[in-house]
Amino acid sequence: MREQHGGDVYTEPVRLDFSVSLNPLGMPEALRDAVLSSSGSWEQYPDIRQRKLRQAAAGWYRRLGLSLSPEYFIFGGGASELLQTVFFSGRPKRVLLPVPSFGEYRRMAEASGAEIRFLTLSEESGFDLAQALPELIRALREEHYDMLVLASPNNPTGRAVGADVLREIAGVCRSTGTYLVLDECFGWFLPDRGRFSLLPEIAAHPGDYGHVLVLDSLTKICAMPGLRLGYAIASSDRVREEICRSMQPWPVSAPAEAAGCCAFDGILTEEVKKVQPMLQEERDYLAGSLRESGMKVYGSDANYLLIRCRDAEVLKKACLARGILIRSCADYEGLNRRFFRVCVKTREENRELINAIRQICGEKTNG
Structure with missing residues (x-):
């Protein structure tokens, strides 16, 4: 039985999908055009060395002032595929997972045969990793872990981890011989990502930082989950070689490669500039409206919100009856069926979700 995920618009009719956290502005038309224009290459195998993608990615980061060698990049069919490859190439015996967090971390650790130790973040702190830093450092120093997996921002809490905290954790991992996997897939939605x-x-x-691997993806910012394109950044030659030996030869399709090159050549800059101001305004609006409905909404730095209600499973069914899909968090380690997650969408879509929830909760609204 696979882990539950958002985005199941196939089992029941769905008009509005709030269960997946994508760019609310949708896929850029220029990127869509680039994908369709790549059809001439579909009769050829993609470049096994991913040269165009690596050069394009390195060029984009260079324009941000970050000198990352093209050789540092490894592309795959989504960040989840790369995560699986990292676990199966490294074969960690013991893994430390702060929770709640993305369920694939646990699933991949279990599938690779690793022993898992969950470090449960406090609900009272808003699931803030910084508040659990002393316990995390103690666990790393006093217990032996081969791998630590973190996310900034974290899913489903939306909390980002400050660079100062990340540096401290990376330093401890260096001294304990712990490999640090840092998932930054939702970092595109942060106003000052470098922080x-x-x-x-x-x-x-x-x-x-040879003991650190950063996972990222174009899925969220470019709203292209159906194309599947993620990447890992690792400065260690040995780590990259181990990962590449465990991957299939052609993990990225020609359409996905075309989308990636188009994004890194300029679309990303435009999308980030457009979505960030809108996201902050709509996130505040959505959070405030849900609080007015009597729900507990936790602070978020990302394009989604974690909410606590009486029964998220009941709420999910009632929303689905209205054609709206939300993400129950009952299957997240460290949470239960009282929690759910919704993405931040446009004002019109957010208002429709709010009205539906108010109606379900027995409230009246004029819209």
């Missing part, structure tokens, strides 16, 4: 990332440190001091 919540280890990439500036990897770019400046690659030799000190």
Whole structure:
């Protein structure tokens, strides 16, 4: 039985999907055009060395002031595929997972045969990893872990981890021989991404961060989950070689490669500039409206909100009856059926979700 995920618009009719956290502005038309224009290459195998993609990605980060070698990049069919490859190439015996977090971390650890230790983040702190830093550091120093998996921002809480905290954790991992996997897939939606990332440190001091791998994806910011394109950034030659040996030869299709090159050549900059101001305004609107409905809404830095209600499973069924899909968090380690997650969409769509929830909760609204 696979883990539950958002995006199941196939089992029941869905008009509005709030269960997946994508760019609310949708896929850029220029990117869609680039994909369709790549059809001439569909009769050829993609470049097994991913040269265009690596050069395009390195060029985009260079324009941000980050000197990352094209060789640092490994592309795959989504970040989840790369995560699986990282676990199966490294074969960690013991893994430390702060929770709640993305369910695939646990699933991949279990599938690779690793022993897992969950570090449960406090609901009272808003699931803030910084508040659990002393316990995390103690666990790393006093217990032996081969791998630590973190996310900034975290899913489903939406909390980003400050670069100072990440540097401290990376330093402890260096001293304990723990491999650090940092998932930054939702970092595109942060106003000042560098303040919540280890990439500036990897770019400046690659030799000190060979034990760190950063996962990222174009799925969220470019709203292209059906194309499947993620990437890993690792400064260690040995780590990259181990990962590449465990991957299939052609993990990225020609359409996905065309989308990636188009994104890194300029679309990403435009999308980030457009979506961030709108996201902050709509996130505040959605959070405030849900609080007015009597729900507990936790602070978020990302394009989604974690909410606590009486029964999220009941709420999900009632919303689905209205053609709206939300993400129950009952299957997340560290949460239960009282929690659910929704993405932040446009004002019209957010208002429709709010009205539906108010009606379900027995409230009246004029819209």
